[in-house]
Amino acid sequence: MKFSKKAAIVASSLLCAISLAACGNSKSSKESDTYTPKELTVQFVPSSNATTIEAKAKPLEGLLKKELGIPVKVSVSTDYNTIVEAMGSKKVDVGFLPPDAYVLAHKQNNAKVILQAQRNNMLGDDDHYGNKKVDFYRSQIIVRKDSGIKSLKDLKGKKIAVQDTTSTAGWIYPVVEMYKKGVNINKDGIKTVQVKGHDQGVLSVYNKNTDAAFTFQGARNLVKGDAPDVNDKVISIYKTKKIPNDTITVRGDMSPKWQKKIATAFKKIAKTKKGHDIVSKVYSHEGYTDSKDSNFDVIREYDKTAEKLDK
Structure with a gap:
């Protein structure tokens, strides 16, 4: 979150200051998406009992470490706002965020969506799952x-x-x-x-x-x-x-190389029996597909309407 001597000397000093500022700005812009994690922090919000979800999600640490080659810490947060704030303050690298929380994280901290979850489609009115993978839910x-x-x-x-x-x-x-x-x-x-x-x-x-x-x-x-x-x-x-499915989102300064690496790791893990069991138990995810910010423009439209509720 975005939350400065005499004629010739003066001229010279000003030129130096301008040059240094330009160099500093250039460096900052280059560093804005060059974060390379030494330890990856991943956080969930429980869709059911927090203690149970954390226990189910913990094995992801080992699977991700194997794929990424660095230590991984998986934890459960109290709510989505907490994850958005933690990603903004660079305490969390990867967040499992529902669409609206992702939109907020992107707006506030330039968080980047890398994947969207796939779930089995729903049949009838008794919460019965079909066998077709879809990227939306209701x-x-x-x-x-x-x-x-x-x-x-x-x-x-x-x-x-x-x-x-x-x-x-x-x-x-x-x-x-x-x-x-x-x-x-x-x-x-x-x-x-x-x-x-x-x-x-x-x-x-x-x-x-x-x-x-x-x-x-x-x-x-x-x-x-x-x-x-x-x-x-x-x-x-x-x-x-229809609501766009949940996201796997990374902090805004994550390097493109690591964005791709993390996305590949999650997609690969979800295709293994052990990995699929974990993401299925945690969030009913069946797999992951690549995503982009424009997929969530519909959420932004709903947010605009939600703002009218107090008026």
């Missing part, structure tokens, strides 16, 4: 079947479990599409409760702690071990438009 609004809530307008005056405000599926897409359909989450008597992880959103509805929750489509699968009847008790009343 957010959904879930309620208890016995709640009497049938439409978005029925959410007025209700309590909704949400993720933090940089979560694309857990906040941005559902609130924007509600707004476009006449329901303002900030002005229609709705109470929001921020929870940590989409599994907690599902459970808050299942346990009747909230009336509804914003989750990614497929989130009910996260709690079937604890709540086998979740699909019978909790239903989806709304699905959003």
Whole structure:
């Protein structure tokens, strides 16, 4: 984040100062994308229980070290804003960021997207996965079947479990599409409760702690071990438009050589049995495909609409 003697001597000094400043600026611009990590720091935000996710993600350290030839440290953050700030202050090299958090990181710190996740497509309304790999997903609004809530307008005056405000599926897409359909989450008597992880959103509805929750489509699968009847008790009343899949993003000054090296490593690891098991358990990722900043222009449009919520 972007957060200075007498005639001839004076002239000479000024020329020197200008020359040095120019040299300094030139050096700075060249160094802006020449960062070469000696130890790679990778950070996640849990989509479910943080302790469990960290344990599942830790084996990535060894796989990445083998591919990159340097030590790797994998950790779990509390929320996406924390990762964005850590990447901006150069404490984190690689972040697993959802689209909206990536857009924020790019805007604030020139963070660079290198990969987009691939997930299996969703079939039907019971969070059942198909076999086709796609680079998008959807957010959904879930309620208890016995709640009497049938439409978005029925959410007025209700309590909704949400993720933090940089979560694309857990906040941005559902609130924007509600707004476009006449329901303002900030002005229609709705109470929001921020929870940590989409599994907690599902459970808050299942346990009747909230009336509804914003989750990614497929989130009910996260709690079937604890709540086998979740699909019978909790239903989806709304699905959003397509959302670009999660990103693997690097800090803004990462050298092009290392951007490519890291991207290659993740793609290769995801194709191995051990690597695929890890990324699948952590984020339901099936693999990775190359990405570019313009893929997320649709997110920027949603962000502009989200800014109208308080007006």
